[in-house]
Amino acid sequence: MAEHRPIETWLTDMDGVLVHEEDAIPGAAEFITALRESGRQFLVLTNNSIFTPRDLRARLLASGIDVPEAAIWTSALATAQFLGDQRPGGSAYVVGEAGLVTAMHDVGFVMTERDPDYVVLGETRTYSFESITRAIRLIEQGARFIATNPDPSGPSPAGTLPATGSVAALISTATGRQPYFVGKPNPLMMRSALNRLDAHSETTVMVGDRMDTDIISGLEAGLRTVLVLTGSTKQHQIERFPYRPSRVVDSVADLVDLVHSFGAHQA
Numbered sequence: 001m002a003e004h005r006p007i008e009t010w011l012t013d014m015d016g017v018l019v020h021e022e023d024a025i026p027g028a029a030e031f032i033t034a035l036r037e038s039g040r041q042f043l044v045l046t047n048n049s050i051f052t053p054r055d056l057r058a059r060l061l062a063s064g065i066d067v068p069e070a071a072i073w074t075s076a077l078a079t080a081q082f083l084g085d086q087r088p089g090g091s092a093y094v095v096g097e098a099g100l101v102t103a104m105h106d107v108g109f110v111m112t113e114r115d116p117d118y119v120v121l122g123e124t125r126t127y128s129f130e131s132i133t134r135a136i137r138l139i140e141q142g143a144r145f146i147a148t149n150p151d152p153s154g155p156s157p158a159g160t161l162p163a164t165g166s167v168a169a170l171i172s173t174a175t176g177r178q179p180y181f182v183g184k185p186n187p188l189m190m191r192s193a194l195n196r197l198d199a200h201s202e203t204t205v206m207v208g209d210r211m212d213t214d215i216i217s218g219l220e221a222g223l224r225t226v227l228v229l230t231g232s233t234k235q236h237q238i239e240r241f242p243y244r245p246s247r248v249v250d251s252v253a254d255l256v257d258l259v260h261s262f263g264a265h266q267a
């Protein structure tokens with residue numbers, strides 16, 4: 001990377017960078033350990049809004065990766081923080097799981113089916129026709145439409161799963177209203193993470209496996225970016241994009257030494 005001020009803060013994506021499904025990517029545990037030992041601030045980011053940080057910590061720990069609960073930043077947390085700032089003490093009808101409902105409660109929102117300020121859609125495995133219908137009618141009646149993340153699908157051991165973006169499209173088709181998506185590639189996800197740490201963009205790096213989400217949102221938030229090749233974007237695809245990461249590495253294993261050396265020097 002070009003010469004810059006020393007890196008003080010690390011943001012890293014989770015799926016495709018630290019884990020594949022339930023399995024740790026080689027070097028991920030050592031990378032997190034290096035970050036913890038370096039004393040630098042870091043957050044593990046995920047667009048998945050199903051789980052609370054406590055759930056995610058347990059899942060990562062089962063894969064051998066020891067991330068403190070406070071170092072996990074989800075699209076559900078970013079959405080809740082955004083709405084809490086926009087409309088303190090507001091109300092919402094939430095279609096989602098514990099990760100989103102807990103986050104909304106924690107910022108002081110009231111959950112209601114009667115004239116809510118917002119309909120907030122997140123990831124869930126238990127969509128019902130009834131809850132989707134209610135969301136559609138509330139949006140028609142004036143509730144603002146927010147979704148945690150635009151991902152159309154997600155991986156699972158058995159194959160593709162429909163994700164928040166697909167259900168948002170269903171509601172959009174029915175209502176003619178588009179949601180505001182808070183998660184990546186919206187740089188708001190990065191900015192809210194920086195705010196959470198009281199960190200600065202020019203001394204922060206974002207590590208991700210997707211050019212069109214992680215790298216673009218890191219870039220737009222003013223961060224340095226590192227693309228790892230253990231996930232979605234393949235080496236031959238990088239040059240097709242009209243933007244490039246600050247650095248490309250094979251995997252997070254290649255970042256362990258850099259974390260140790262970044263302290264006094266540059267990325």
Ligand SMILES: [Mg+2]
Binds near residue numbers: 017208210
């Ligand atoms: Mg990823």
